[in-house]
Amino acid sequence: MKKHLLIIALVVLTARVSAGDWTGFRGPHGNGVSDEVGLPVNLDIEKHIAWKVALPGKGLSSPLVLGDRVFVTVSGGTRQDRLQIICLSSIDGSVIWHRQFWAMGSTMCHSKTSIAAPTPVTDGVSLFAIFSSNDIFCLDLNGNLKWLRGLTVDYPNARNSLGMASSLVLANDVLVAQVENDSESFVVGLDKGSGSNLWKINRPKSANWTTATVNKSKFGKDQVFLQSGEGIHAIDPENGNMVWHYSDGASTIPSSVLKGNMLYVPSQGLTALELSKDGKTFKQKWRSGRLRPGTASPLAYRNHIYSLNNAGVLACADIESGKRLWQLRLDGPFGGSPVVAENHLYVFSEEGLAQVVDLTAPEGNISGKMDLGEMIQCSPAVANGAIYVRSNSSIWKIARKIRF
């Protein structure tokens, strides 16, 4: 009996992330791909808004979804120095808890962005939220503060007057914070239980807003790909040691995406790197200057790669060769990245226009549009048969009525 109880307890304690949860920037795999089915494809504002809730501050971080809870960060106050983490019910949008903290680092940023720009991450037990001020808060799922860090207090020149945006990632239970800027530029690996430094490495002295990509290993040895103007540095998350370096440069805004053993890097347009089985090397498979992404990160889905440029043109290419197959003009501009589920790509323009592209159509087809009427710059979350998206003042759940 005791043995059974122990097993049940272990399952409860360790397996809180379910397959359909959205646990970090661009989802559980950091690639914007969801296994959800039954999402609305011909959007209708009368039929498909399950709920809309006002937020008490600004932000462009993505919501996270864990079971029936939605987590979102915002920044408020005159100086944007009130950092807030809110937990909502995914059922009806009601507030389950709401916590506020004082910013410890700089709250200066470009007027278009916000202090709540980076997306939090969760392991299903704790929520790790970072803000542009380089403040990190670890809370349990009931909103109890477990630990905090003020990285700009510790490292006073770690800041960017335009704002920071790199989201946190978890790899081998190490919380990786990318704090790259023109001055005191670094990446730090934190013990997720205590927030203390496990390692800290210097990084190129240049502003960078990308989020690291994690190659999760079935055999227990993850790898983290850090993207910057100097290309990609693959590092071991347990000690920060560099494994390999792709040195042809890369964008500092859209992030790379991983599919299988292929890493698609916004570099010289878009460059596909094939990773060796042992993870120690890579080789370039193809490169295309015609697939250069704008602000949005690329999507690798099934046999295709999708790239959205700054003119709002979505390009689809063969994933094996990088050969462009078709292009489709969407209504941009786009500050957030697209997501995909069940052969449909979902993306929200800065004007607040939701657009769905049917990827099964020979040259892509816009199957649905819906004007949410507020500036949206976040990458949406997909979970529980619904899409969650936020603006500077609201968060929406979009689903078929059956999912309300």
Place this chain on the structure above:
Amino acid sequence: MKHTQILLAFLLAVLGNYESSQSADDEFARSVSTLRNVGSEGEGNVAASQAMEYLSNSGKEAIPSLLFEMNGANPFAANYLRGAVEVIFNKNLKEGGSLPLVALGEFLLNKSHDTKPRAMAFDLIKRTDAGVANRLIPGFLGDPSVDLRREAIAMLLIKASGLVKENKKSAAVLMYRQALDAARDLDQIQTISSELRELGRNVNLTKHFGFLTNWNLVGPFHNKGRAGFEEVFGPEKNFSLDAQYKSNNGDITWKQYSTDDEYGMVDFNEPYGALKEVTGYARTTFISSSDRPAELRLGCKNAWKIWLNGELVFGRDEYHRGMRIDQYKLPIQLNKGTNIILVKACQNEQKEEWTVQWQFQLRVCDSTGTAIHSYSKPVSKVAAK
């Protein structure tokens, strides 16, 4: 005999309760102390996590004590304590329990407490009873907390605007003047000055903020490959106004410079032209009436360093990522009498239109942003080269 047993049992119970209460007080104090001892790089976080569990389970009566413990706390500790207050407050609010409004109000009204916990006390009162909070607002006009005085100014602006609409312009002007005197936030100051100017009154924003407008400049030194930021040029070794320095352009000396920009912009491009990959220095004298703590508040989109009386205060090598008033707040200690402020500003190689600026704005103020003015204008009679 029976009575003696009852009395003994009673005494033991009282003693037990006393000990239990004493032990709870000790645990509370220990937990608070643990939070206050959290240091940099996550030091003390593990113990803090345990302390948070204990404190977050405290009753609502603990809220004023936790706010009190924020006095003098470092930013980590203040946030931990805030986290505990948030949990207790929200739990109580959800359960429909009353909150210690009087104790919170008394804490708020005691200006000897730090500004952050006082502003938080106001926020908790507002979330509990907006009516009570609103009645307190007029008293915040000269408050040391910028957040609290902002509330009072906002209220005053509504009233002043009403007076304008009623055509009571004289009364409106005086109310706007009162608001301006108290205002420390740029947006409110700009709103008020615009209204006053609309009403035909003069506003001296340079003086209100306390921007330093009289300087001596020397340059250009090089900043090839952005190396000038680290390189120690002549003015860092000897900032005497009669010094002469070697540069790529030959010998250079200090030039007098004054800015009439309302926001005190010191523009190196004015005397030297729109140069690239160069370094300039600006020097001014500030006369303080006493030895006192103060802040240097800088806005600059170039790489910069600042020295006070020959001691480096801070430096930052970021270029063209943005600039605003009070971008950097640097705590300093002014000496009674003459203080020398030296600013180094480096321009980089970028060619875009938005990278032309080679400038900064600097003011001296207290921690609330209230301008501290130099006792008298520095006199520096150095002939321009």
